[in-house]
Amino acid sequence: MSLTGKTAVITGSNSGIGLGIARALAEAGANIVLNSFTDRDEDHKLAFDLAAEFGVEARYVQADMSKGDDCRKLIEKAGACDILVNNAGIQHVAPIDEFPVEKWDAIIAINMSSAFHTTAAALPLMRKAGWGRVINVASAHGLRASPFKSAYITAKHGVVGMTKTVALETAKENITANAICPGYVLTPLVEAQIPDTAKEYNMSEDEVVEKVILAKQPSKQFATVEQIGGLAVFLCSDAAAQITGQPLPVDGGWTAA
């Protein structure tokens, strides 16, 4: 499948799943706009390396997805946006009655509201191009809850709802909107929550991986960033043109239960 000539903007893509999706889309021929809130040499080098490896255009645009204006400016600076991947996300684990307000606000802004701002800015460009793909990286936690993750679960359920609305608003326009719902993928985001979860459950970190994290996934395996990237490429293909408004789990069977 060739995405040559298409431009993909992937939020939160200097690490983990976002970078995995960027690599998969670049391999399929798309030009890439990487993003995060930092502006380090190593961020720009990621784009340079992608361009060299896959022979596409790639650049890194700094923008803070906790700020609505920055979200919209990211799309403006990209210039074109045929494929929008809303992936930026953070996590915080605490009981709801102890959940820090600033963490709640940051998670709702970065994990949910950023997708509203980028989508609003990108749809006119997709309509002008006569083709578009909105891919929201939600989560199995957009379909199921777990304790101690109130902000994350609220945000991810919100993203799944937003995805359905965008799909209905664009249904006749050669634009699709879908939500990839990964189960656990071993990225920095998951690694970082293991110590706090160990504290909440009074377990060792190894026990958390086995008894809390992978306990959810009947396959007993982490999903990989390559598998998520493969689904993103498929969603950009003609074969997926009639798939829209759907949450698509990649979760080893978690949400089958």
Ligand code: NAD
């Ligand atoms: P990660 O920490 O590796 O990636 C998160 C990305 O978001 C990073 O590139 C980070 O720089 C970026 N980011 C954070 N705050 C930002 C901000 N204010 N502005 C711009 N970018 C910002 O974690 P990941 O696991 O790759 O997570 C990516 C997405 O996948 C998230 O939305 C996450 O909720 C979702 N997800 C992850 C898993 C998992 O198990 N890892 C499961 C389901 C869903």
